[in-house]
Every structure is written in C-alpha cells, then in structure tokens.
Amino acid sequence: MIEVHHLNNSRSHRVLWLLEELLVPYEVVRYERDPATMLAPPELKKIHPLGKSPVIRDGELVLAESGAILKYLLHTYSTQKLVPPQDTLAHLHYLYWFNFAEGSAMPPLLLKLYLTRAGESAAPLLKNVDAQLSEMLDFMEAQLTGPYFSGAEFSAADIQMSFPLLVAVARAGLNESRPRLWQLLGRLRNREAYQRAEERGGPLTLGK
Numbered sequence: 001m002i003e004v005h006h007l008n009n010s011r012s013h014r015v016l017w018l019l020e021e022l023l024v025p026y027e028v029v030r031y032e033r034d035p036a037t038m039l040a041p042p043e044l045k046k047i048h049p050l051g052k053s054p055v056i057r058d059g060e061l062v063l064a065e066s067g068a069i070l071k072y073l074l075h076t077y078s079t080q081k082l083v084p085p086q087d088t089l090a091h092l093h094y095l096y097w098f099n100f101a102e103g104s105a106m107p108p109l110l111l112k113l114y115l116t117r118a119g120e121s122a123a124p125l126l127k128n129v130d131a132q133l134s135e136m137l138d139f140m141e142a143q144l145t146g147p148y149f150s151g152a153e154f155s156a157a158d159i160q161m162s163f164p165l166l167v168a169v170a171r172a173g174l175n176e177s178r179p180r181l182w183q184l185l186g187r188l189r190n191r192e193a194y195q196r197a198e199e200r201g202g203p204l205t206l207g208k
Contacts, residue, residue: 001025001026001027002019002024002025002026002027002056002057002058003026003027003029003056003057003058004016004019004026004027004028004029004054004055004056004201005029005031005044005047005048005053005054005055005056005057006028006029006030006031006053006054006201007031007032007033007040007044007052007053007054008030008031008032008033008201008202009033009202009204009205009206010040010053010054011053011054011066011163012053012054012066012201013162013163013197013198013201013204014054014066014069014070014159014160014162014163015054015056015066015069015070015073016028016197016200016201017159017162017193017194017197018070018073018074018082018156018159019073019197020192020193020194020196020197020200021081021082021159021191021193022073022077022078022081022082024073024077028200028201029047030201030202031043031044031053040052040053047062048062048064050064052064054066054069056069056072058072058076066102066160066163067098067099067101067102067160070156070159070160074156082154082155082156082159083155083156084150084151084153084155089151090150090151090152090153090155091150093149093150093151093157094149094150094155094156094157095157097149097150097157097158097160097161098156098157098160098161100161101157101160101161101163101164102160104136105136105140105161105164105168106163106164106167108129108132108133108136109133109164109167109168109171109172111129112126112129112130112133112171112172113171115129116171130172133168133172133173134172134173137168137172137173137174137178137181138178140178140181141178141179141180141181144180144181144184147184147187148184148187149161149184154191158184158188159188162185162188162194165181165184165185165188166185166204166206167206169185169206170206171206
C-alpha cells in the first residue's frame, strides 16, 4: 500500500486528494509543523534527506515533490482519468496550468510570506510583490473561461492549482471580487474526494 508522508498545511493535501479521486488505497503517516517556526519536524528526514513533505513510498520507490508525485500516480494508477486526451486544446491548458502552479503562482506567494515576516525594512519590496500578485490573479481570472482550468472537465491541473489558490485567499486578497476563481475554488472544495482528503490529513488552514 502507498504511504503518504503528510505534513499539515502543505502541498501534501494534493496527493491525498488525488488518491481519493482515483480511489487508490493509501496510508497516511502524519507529521506536524513546529508551532513556533512552522517548519517540518526533523523526523521527515528519515524518509527523505531534505526533510520536506509530501513524500510517498510505493513499494521500493520513495518519491518527493508534489508535482512529480501527482504525475507518477496518474501514470501508474489513473488509466488517463483526470488527464485530458492528447492532441486537444484541453490537454494544452492542462499542461500549462499544471506547471503554472509551481512555476509562476507559488514563487511570489512564498515571497509575500517571507517579506511579511521580515518587518518594516521589507515594505518597499512587499509593495512590488503585492502588485505582481494582483496582476497574476487578474490574469488567472481572465484566462479562466470554463468551469475548470483545462476547460469543461475537472482534471489534475485543478488539484495542482488548488494550493496556490488557497494560499492566495490567505495572503494575496483572492475573494469574491474575482468571481471565476472564487467560484472555481468553491467547486473544488465541494468535491467529495477533496473533503475525504481533509478528513484523512486534516483541514488546510493556510491563513493561520
């Protein structure tokens, strides 16, 4: 059975959610962040040298990085479920947003987190980051012309994009003023598999 080494309030939720969508059995090995530093506990280094989550163990395979894990699970267990057919516009959108999540969306969101903790000296940089985040959210809102990121159908790109959307609610002002993104987030959180993942791994409370 697949082991998911799961850290609370982390990208690991994506892995639990995908496994729930695919109805693949798994075991959760839970870790809690240090309440003072919000860092992962050192015990995670026993499964992976960098000591970060998520990490899965599937037989002899130990794999880190949520994007790589999702691709592995889709390739190994999905029989093309949650991936639009090749040579379609939906598949191109799928590829774009799947990679956008970590390549474009998360870096400024993480920078906002670090600058917020840096104090008044970071205020000028923080203002620039806020402007970039607003521009990025406007772009995402304009590009989202269907109910989901790849178009008419839910896909793994939505799972991958869910984490930056949730972080954006907590730290970048994403709210009802961008109705397409807001409604999409509501659809994602209402999925039964999403809710089962929170039952197994705990709720995401990224604003706390």
